[in-house]
Amino acid sequence: MSLSTLTKPWEAMNYGFLDASAKRELRRKMLKAVAVPGCQMPYASREVPMARGWGTGGLQVSLTLINPQTRVKVIDQGADDSVNAASIRRFLARVSGAPTTMDTLEADLIQSRHRVPEEIMREDQVLVLQVPNPEPLRPVQPNMSIARQMHADADYGRMWLQLYEQILRSGRVMQGASYPSLVNGRHVMTPSPIPRWDVPKLNMAKHLTILSAGREKRIHAVPPFTRVEPLVFDDVPYRVEDHGGLTCIRSGATGFFMNEIPQEDGTSAYEISDSEFGVKTIRAAEGEDIRFGDTWYKDGEMPQ
Amino acid sequence: MTRVLDIQGLTKGFTMHHLGNRLAAFDNISFSLEAGEFLLLKGTNGAGKSTLLRTIYRSYLPQSGKVLFQSDQGEIDLARAADIDITHLRRTEIGFVTQFLTARPRVSAEALVAEPLRMAGQSAEDALQEARRWLAAFGVKPDLWRAYPTTFSGGEQQKVNLARALILPQKLLLLDEPTASLDATARAALVARLAELKASGTAMIGVFHHPDDVAHLIDRVIDLTPDAPKPEEREDVAV
Amino acid sequence: MTLQLDAPRLVKTRPLVTVRNVSKCYGDVVALNDVSASVYPGEVLGIVGESGSGKSTLLRMMNLEETPDRGSYTLDLPDVQGNLFDLDRFARRMLCATKIGIVYQNPHLGLLMKHSSSGNVAERLLVAGERSFATLRQKAKVALEASEFPLERLDAPPIELSGGMQQRVQLAKAIALEPALLLLDEPTTGLDVSVQAMVLDTLKHLQQERAITMVIVSHDLGVIRTMADRVMVMRRGEVVEQGLADQTFQDPQHAYTQQLVHAKL
Numbered sequence: 001m002s003l004s005t006l007t008k009p010w011e012a013m014n015y016g017f018l019d020a021s022a023k024r025e026l027r028r029k030m031l032k033a034v035a036v037p038g039c040q041m042p043y044a045s046r047e048v049p050m051a052r053g054w055g056t057g058g059l060q061v062s063l064t065l066i067n068p069q070t071r072v073k074v075i076d077q078g079a080d081d082s083v084n085a086a087s088i089r090r091f092l093a094r095v096s097g098a099p100t101t102m103d104t105l106e107a108d109l110i111q112s113r114h115r116v117p118e119e120i121m122r123e124d125q126v127l128v129l130q131v132p133n134p135e136p137l138r139p140v141q142p143n144m145s146i147a148r149q150m151h152a153d154a155d156y157g158r159m160w161l162q163l164y165e166q167i168l169r170s171g172r173v174m175q176g177a178s179y180p181s182l183v184n185g186r187h188v189m190t191p192s193p194i195p196r197w198d199v200p201k202l203n204m205a206k207h208l209t210i211l212s213a214g215r216e217k218r219i220h221a222v223p224p225f226t227r228v229e230p231l232v233f234d235d236v237p238y239r240v241e242d243h244g245g246l247t248c249i250r251s252g253a254t255g256f257f258m259n260e261i262p263q264e265d266g267t268s269a270y271e272i273s274d275s276e277f278g279v280k281t282i283r284a285a286e287g288e289d290i291r292f293g294d295t296w297y298k299d300g301e302m303p304q
Numbered sequence: 305m306t307r308v309l310d311i312q313g314l315t316k317g318f319t320m321h322h323l324g325n326r327l328a329a330f331d332n333i334s335f336s337l338e339a340g341e342f343l344l345l346k347g348t349n350g351a352g353k354s355t356l357l358r359t360i361y362r363s364y365l366p367q368s369g370k371v372l373f374q375s376d377q378g379e380i381d382l383a384r385a386a387d388i389d390i391t392h393l394r395r396t397e398i399g400f401v402t403q404f405l406t407a408r409p410r411v412s413a414e415a416l417v418a419e420p421l422r423m424a425g426q427s428a429e430d431a432l433q434e435a436r437r438w439l440a441a442f443g444v445k446p447d448l449w450r451a452y453p454t455t456f457s458g459g460e461q462q463k464v465n466l467a468r469a470l471i472l473p474q475k476l477l478l479l480d481e482p483t484a485s486l487d488a489t490a491r492a493a494l495v496a497r498l499a500e501l502k503a504s505g506t507a508m509i510g511v512f513h514h515p516d517d518v519a520h521l522i523d524r525v526i527d528l529t530p531d532a533p534k535p536e537e538r539e540d541v542a543v
Numbered sequence: 544m545t546l547q548l549d550a551p552r553l554v555k556t557r558p559l560v561t562v563r564n565v566s567k568c569y570g571d572v573v574a575l576n577d578v579s580a581s582v583y584p585g586e587v588l589g590i591v592g593e594s595g596s597g598k599s600t601l602l603r604m605m606n607l608e609e610t611p612d613r614g615s616y617t618l619d620l621p622d623v624q625g626n627l628f629d630l631d632r633f634a635r636r637m638l639c640a641t642k643i644g645i646v647y648q649n650p651h652l653g654l655l656m657k658h659s660s661s662g663n664v665a666e667r668l669l670v671a672g673e674r675s676f677a678t679l680r681q682k683a684k685v686a687l688e689a690s691e692f693p694l695e696r697l698d699a700p701p702i703e704l705s706g707g708m709q710q711r712v713q714l715a716k717a718i719a720l721e722p723a724l725l726l727l728d729e730p731t732t733g734l735d736v737s738v739q740a741m742v743l744d745t746l747k748h749l750q751q752e753r754a755i756t757m758v759i760v761s762h763d764l765g766v767i768r769t770m771a772d773r774v775m776v777m778r779r780g781e782v783v784e785q786g787l788a789d790q791t792f793q794d795p796q797h798a799y800t801q802q803l804v805h806a807k808l
Contacts, residue, residue: 153633157670161655164669165662167676168698233676321798322805362787364794377553386551387773387787388583393553408751409744 016063017095022046026064026219030210033221038183039151040134045217055088055113056214058130062088062111065126066096073100073107078115078257078273085113102276105293114177116198118256118274119293121207123224129192131213134220136180136190156188159231167236182229189220191228197240197257201296202228244300246270251278252285255300307374308476308507309337309360314369314383316352316359329355330528332369339475339505342498342521344512347528353511356528357478359383360509361400362390373398373476395423399474401482405465407453413464414439414449420472438467441497443489463490470497477501479510483517491517557619559584559756560605560724565614567600567780574600575611576780582724582773585754589771589788591764591803597780598760602728604628605758606645607635618642620723640670644717648729650709653716656702660687660712663701667719682719689752690714691745707738711745718749727759731766743769764803768792776800 014020022044029043048056048063066072072092076085080102088111093100101107104117111128121127137147140158150156159180166174173179177193181202191199192211202209202222209222222228232238247254249261249269256277258270272278284290296302317328330352337343345353358364360371362382371382375397380389394400408416418435422428439449442463448456453464466482479498483491495517502508502521512518558581567575575597582588590598603609604616607627615626620642630638639645647653654663664683665673673679688694692711701709710730717725730746731739743766750757750770759770767774767788774791776784776799784797795801 149632153636155636155670157666160669160674161658161662161666164665164676164679165658168659168662233679234674235678236676318794319796321801358793363789365786365790365796375553380552381549384547384549386548386554387785388551388586389549389553390787391554391586391772409747411751 013095015096016066017048017091018046018060018063022060023064026060029219030061030064030221033210033219034208034223036187037223037226038187038189038220040189040218040220042217043219045214048214049091050088052215053132054084055111055130057212057216057219058111058113058128058214059088059091060214061128061210061212061219062092062109063095065109065128066092066098068097069108070096070098071101071106071108072098073102073104073110073276074112075110075115075117075275076113078117078259079275081275103280104274104276105291114193114195115257115273116194116201118277118295118297120201120296121205123206125207127207127209129194129209129211131190131192131211131218132215133178134190134211134213134216134218136178136188151187154186156182156231159188163231163233167233172239173232173236179230182227182231183220183222184226185229187220188231189222191222195241195257196230196238197243197297199228199230200238200240200302204228240302243270244297246300248272248278248281251281253278253281255297256295306339306505307336308339308341309374309509310370310372311335311337311360312370312372314356314359314371315367316355316364317367329359333528334369335526337476337507337509339507340502341507341523342502342518343507343509344515344518344522344525345509345528346511346515346525351528353528354480357400357480357509357511361394361398361478375475395420397475399469399472399477400480401466401469401477402480403462403465403482403484405453405461405468407456407461407464409454410452412450413444413453413456416453416464417468417471420468424472434471435467438471438497439464441493442467443487443493459485459487459490462486466490466494466497470494470501473501473504473506475506477506477508479508479512481511481513484513495521554583556584558582559586559619560588560758561615561617561619562601562605563615565601565604565611565616567597567604567609567611573780575604578614578777578780578782580775580782580785582756582758584756586773587750587757587759587771589767589774590758590760590777591762591767591774592777593762595779596777598777599728600780601777602645602726602758602760605724606643606726607639618723640667641720642722643724643726644720644722645726646710646713646717646728646730648732650701650706650713653713654701654709657700659698659700660692660704660715661697663712664716664719667716671720683715686715686719687712689718689749691741691748705738706734707742710734710742714742714745714749718753718755721753723756725755725757727757727761729761729763730759732761732763739766746770764792776803 025043029041033041048059050056074085074089076082089100104119109126113130135147137150140162141147163173177195178190179196179199180188181191181199183189204225206224208224212219230238243258244255246258248271250271253272257273259273261269261271263269280290312334314333315331317326319326347353359366366383372379373382414432414435418431421431421434444463453461499521560582562580565575565578592598604611610628616628661683664686665679668679668682690711692715701712731742761767771788774788775782778799784800792804795804
């Protein structure tokens with residue numbers, strides 16, 4: 001027996017880039033986050049070869065969860081082919097040997113910036129959302145120590161007051177993205193800056209959602225089959241973006257969340273935000289045999 | 305007859321801390337009062353007539369002695385009773401009539417007068433009816449009934465005040481020169497009301513500058529002038 | 544020197560507020576030394592004293608913002624038990640929100656200056672769990688109306704309002720949930736005399752309409768005289784004298800109270 005038989009051969013870096021202790025910490029914090037849905041868990045966010053604010057939180061979670069069999073999909077505002085999404089996807093594949101995909105149905109792990117795919121996710125899939133600011137109370141309470149106490153006390157009066165003020169001033173709730181939502185009837189979380197369109201998808205979803213903020217060093221989670229209720233007044237219903245009737249100019253898909261493309265004549269054209277869904281629609285129209293998953297929204301409406 | 309008040313060795317003086325001295329008001333006063341009795345306090349200026357009334361009412365704290373009052377709930381020493389008991393008695397059994405009205409913001413004259421009845425449990429409408437009757441009796445013009453007495457002249461305020469103070473028959477009534485500067489109508493109404501209350505058993509202690517108005521009501525006189533003869537027992541005396 | 548009075552015999556109701564033997568030191572400074580007080584339902588207790596006498600500290604304790612070194616505090620309400628100083632933060636917050644209202648001298652302490660006035664009032668209702676926008680607005684309106692706030696300025700932020708109006712918003716917020724106890728900390732200090740009179744007028748009116756139990760702290764004897772049924776005079780963290788308001792002002796016993804009363808213009 002010699003030292004070399006007891007140790008692994010030297011490698012340029014650890015499997016999945018992060019060292020074992022970093023992954024262990026992340027696993028523990030993810031478990032905690034799952035155990036207390038919506039509650040922010042602090043963690044020691046490590047350095048990754050990417051600037052803070054570009055998805056380092058999501059990346060660390062993905063690196064921890066990944067194994068050589070995990071099929072990875074990465075989207076940025078719905079698109080698989082943006083520079084940021086492509087870079088992260090390639091990085092994940094390179095450090096773990098994991099296969100990649102663009103199809104929501106094929107993915108095991110989806111790291112996303114600010115969107116939830118249009119096709120319904122399954123029990124065996126994990127959604128990792130990148131979070132710039134995990135604290136929903138920050139606009140009403142700049143002191144984070146007090147904000148933590150407020151979470152502990154479920155003291156969300158100020159949060160509601162903010163909505164009251166918005167309705168008063170503008171006649172409706174102006175919060176576009178990061179709509180504060182009550183998780184499991186207890187903690188208010190920010191669902192990361194996903195559009196209002198996507199928030200109902202998290203409610204009683206089959207998949208696990210992990211939300212991670214690398215710069216702010218916080219993780220929170222929405223476990224499968226957990227209530228996620230946007231904060232709304234009883235008599236002012238929650239409204240998603242008015243995209244139900246819009247048609248994508250490139251794929252012809254209708255009834256999904258769209259990106260607005262301003263035209264030179266002052267009008268707007270619309271393009272489906274979930275780019276791979278658009279691609280699948282085009283390929284199906286061209287006669288290819290494409291398998292579509294069930295979608296959360298049908299004809300622009302979310303059932304129930 | 306039923307005893308209402310029994311005052312034993314009541315002494316009041318004022319300690320003036322900044323002058324470092326004590327000012328005696330009256331010393332070792334004792335007398336008692338039966339239901340329906342009218343007692344006149346007389347004495348020279350500064351003899352302590354008003355002070356005695358206020359001491360009984362507990363606006364002044366006596367230094368020693370007892371003021372035993374037969375309340376509906378039993379005997380209580382007003383000199384030592386808890387503040388909250390005094391507040392309660394002032395609302396229910398002991399009245400104090402002065403010339404001055406404590407008008408309250410945005411409470412109409414009739415509501416102000418009706419208040420003692422309402423607090424005693426009468427319906428709002430009945431109380432208001434009765435209040436209007438008394439305002440009329442004291443000569444307050446009907447167009448003033450619903451106005452706020454804060455804006456009234458001194459004389460009108462005084463009438464409202466009397467109506468309020470006398471509307472509810474009480475066990476003990478302390479009168480501190482209520483007739484001063486009253487016009488003839490109001491004075492007549494006051495005297496009539498006092499006679500009525502007396503007949504119904506209210507015991508009264510009064511200080512009057514001109515006791516002639518109430519002369520026929522007076523049962524007894526106590527002279528508080530220092531070195532005056534001790535309170536004399538006189539039946540049916542007119543002064 | 545003050546005559547020891549008997550315990551209440553005729554009045555059988557228990558005090559709503561009972562503070563017993565409260566002491567508090569900040570370092571070497573004695574803020575409160577063995578202070579006891581009780582307030583009966585519907586009664587207005589006035590606390591006078593110069594700055595540093597401990598009157599505001601006592602009021603803040605009644606609002607559970609501070610905990611004394613020693614002493615107890617009870618409220619005689621159906622669902623409130625035990626020494627309130629022993630409550631945890633959560634229970635304190637809920638109790639303060641639903642049972643106690645407070646108006647501070649400085650509106651910045653009680654209001655969000657840049658939110659709407661109606662929103663400031665609505666916050667109390669939101670804490671209590673009201674979730675209908677229309678109801679919130681209606682109830683905020685009712686509370687603001689009761690504190691005689693001009694309804695055309697319903698949604699103006701307090702920062703744009705005059706001092707007197709800001710106090711009315713605070714008052715509306717304080718009474719929105721119909722608290723059992725209303726605490727007033729120098730509610731009119733710093734206002735113009737005429738505005739002060741109008742605010743006091745509103746308070747007095749409200750007290751008579753709703754028979755709210757109040758504790759009012761002021762260094763201004765005029766304010767206390769107008770408002771209080773009973774007065775407590777404090778000096779250097781101790782109660783030097785207490786009694787019926789008319790008695791305390793007409794026949795002050797303690798040298799300090801006499802000085803205060805005589806110093807009044």
